[in-house]
Amino acid sequence: MKVRSGEVDLAVQVRGxxxxxVVLVHGxxxxxxxxxxxxxxxxxxFRVVTYDVRGAGESTAPSTEDGYRLDRLAADLFAVIDAVSPxxxxxxxxxDWGSIQSWEAVTTPGARIATFTSVSGPCLDHMGHWSRKRLSIAHIRQFFRSWYIGAFHVPVLAPxxxxxxxxxxxxxVLQRVEGVRVKPARTITTDAARGISLYRANIRQVMxxxxxxxxxxxxxxxxxxHDRYIRTEPLDLERWVPSLTRRRIAAGHWAPLSHPEPVARMISEFVTDSTPKRELVVITGGGSGIGRATxxxxxxxGAKVVVSDVDFAAAKETAGLIDGHAYEVDVRSEEAVRAWARQVAAEHGVPDVVVNNAGVGHSGSFLSTTTEQWQRVLDVNLxxxxxxxRAFxxxxxxxxxxxxxxxLSSAAAYLPSKILSAYATSKAAVFMLSDCLRAELAPHAVGVSAICPGVVNTNITATTTFSGVSAEEERRKQDRASRIYARRGFGPEGVAAQIVRAVRRNKPVVPVTVEAKAARLASRAAPGLLRAFAKLDVG
Structure with a gap:
């Protein structure tokens, strides 16, 4: 169908x-x-409406550059809305530019728009206000991402x-830069040359x-x-949008072409329920210590938190503190963890953050540590x-x-000790696993962090097992370790704060305590010194 808006005719398509x-506006x-x-x-x-914006596809073009101003583009959108949903x-x-012109419409008082989903396109006014803030690295990065805007203002040569x-x-170009295999519209050359007027009629004036x-x-x-052209995170949108939901997608700029399934799912979910989504965090070993504090x-x-623990009563106690959800899971069982992951996804959704925290302690020389003790440590910690x-x-x-x-790794991952062979080995494996996994999952925008606490006052000392000693001697050693860790005075809350910070900043490795940081530095600068200390009797 054709819709008249001012001096142009807009080609409109209706599906369903x-x-x-749902009205989809292209860029x-x-x-x-x-x-x-x-x-x-x-x-x-849904009833899905698309249309060619003025000057593109089957729609006609304005006669002057002034015809590409944002107010004209918003008027086109309102004309389409009136025609398809009066x-x-x-x-x-x-x-992209479909989002830019849509921002003009949704920020117009009285617009008949129920919800708005913006993909890779800012409001130019919001961008203008942000550009006036104190110069930052984000400003410099965006300047270089937007290099093409200057090129589009070069007369004659750009078109x-x-x-x-x-x-x-x-x-x-799309295939090489974005990995997208698609046949461009037959009008692409004319549309692109005309569309340069979008930049010339709006960018400098609004900014x-x-x-x-x-x-x-x-x-x-x-x-x-992986958008090469625009980042919306720094724009302080909460100032302009009272009800804002931010979501990410592991895609480049042309996400509607390269990742249509997740884009469609995000649109559908938001149209169905536009309540701002809470971050979903899953934590193993959440019944006590670092897990509970995290x-x-x-x-x-403001996150929604799901915890698991082999001690279900402890997990429920944690959940009760935070209005969260508790599950009984033994992380040693792959089948149990996979079943739990499926249950979490079905009942709460796919997690945004997973904290693999469950762990056990063990101390003793290598020769005195039994195969069963090795198995227990590796089964839980690694x-x-x-x-x-894998499951999440x-x-x-x-x-x-x-x-x-x-x-959760440990300073023991890089701090050798002759009485921690099993424990240190398990944590060193977690340390390297995290680095390998970080490289593998980076293209999918999944970050991985290894957290390395040092001496932290948690109940792990009370449950740590010891090799080659009687039950009475084991209890004595547990009590002694608990007193030492208590005197250190560093609680699990300090580790939890570093975990949250690691997620927000996508940190690869986080030594937490002073001793963990010193050992990390020594492991890189003076490994021989640490090997010498490893020989000392500390038990």
Missing amino acids: TSGPT YPDTHEVWDRVAALLEKD DEPVHLVGH LFWRLYLGPRWGG RSPRQRFALMPVQVVQPI AVAFAET WGVVHGC GELMVERGEGGHIVN
């Missing part, structure tokens, strides 16, 4: 016949076809470059005098992790982490929205 109306230099894969997934549950508000989705070189090769623009409906901002720390940030990483890591990768895995 029932459900809420530059695309046509409505950029949404085809997403629309095909949505039309089963009585009910619509759910709006924009990508000529599109017509003679880039337009005919655009499909190959020079940004307006106060508020979006009062629920807004979902989807940031592709649960409390994440809950204080295999428990492996099972957690697979879910994170499949979801395509990134995430973070935290593995």
Whole structure:
């Protein structure tokens, strides 16, 4: 169908016949076809509307550059909404310049828009206000990401470059840069040359005098992790959007083409329930110590927390402190961990953060440590982490929205001791596993951190086993270790704070206490010195 808006005719396409109306607005230099894969997934549950913006595809073009101003583009969108949904508000989705012009519409008072999902496109006014803030690394990075904007302002040469070189090769460019195999619209060369006017008619004018623009409906901002052109995280959107949901996707700039399934799922979920999503955090060994403190720390940030422990009563006690959810899980069992991961996903969703914290202590010489004692330490400290990483890591990768895995290692991973062969070996394996996994999962935007506490006052000392001693001597050693750790005075809350910080900053390795940091430095600068200390009798 055709919709008249001012001096242009807009080519509008409608798919599906029932459900809420979802309007998808494309960016530059695309046509409505950029949404085809997403629309095909949505039309089963929604009435999906796409259209070619002015100057693109089958729509006509304005006669002057001034015709590409944001207010004209917003008027086009309102005309389409009036035509396809005259009585009910619509759910709006924009990508790239489609998002930029949609921001103009959703920040216009009285707009009949129920929700707005923005993918890789900021509000220019918000960007203008942010650009006036104190210069930061984020400003410099965005300046270099936006190099092409300056090129588009070069008269004659920019459109000529599109017509003679880039337009005919655009499909190959997308494949090389974005990994997207798609046949460009037949009008791509003309559309791209015309569309340069989008930049010339708006960028300098809006950035020079940004307006106060508020979006009062629920807004979902989807940031592709590998976007080469725009980052929306620094823009202080909470100032302008009272009901804001931020989500990430492990994709490049053209996410609707490369990752249509997760894009469609995010749109569908937001249209169905626009309540801002809480971060979901899963913690093993959450019944006490570092696990409990970490649960409390994440809950204080507003996260929804799920804990497990082999001691179900302790897990329920932690959950009761934070209004969380408790499960009984023995991390030594791969089958049990996988079943729990499936249950968590079904009941709460795929976690954003997984903390593999469950662990046991053991002390004793290598020759006095039995095979059964080795097995216990490795089953919990290493295999428990492996099972957690695999079960939840697979879910994170499949979801395509990134995430973070935290593995509890130890300063013992790089601080040798003749009485910690089993424990140190298990933690050193976790340390290296975390580095290897971090490299593997980076393309999927899943971060991995190894946390290395030092001497921390938790109940692990009371349950640590000892090789080659009687039960009475073991209890004496446990009591002595507990007193030493208590005198150290560093509680699990300090570790929990570092775990939250590691997730927020995507830190690869975090030595927590002073002794853990000193040992980490010594392991790199003077490993021979640590080997000498390892020979000392400390028990």
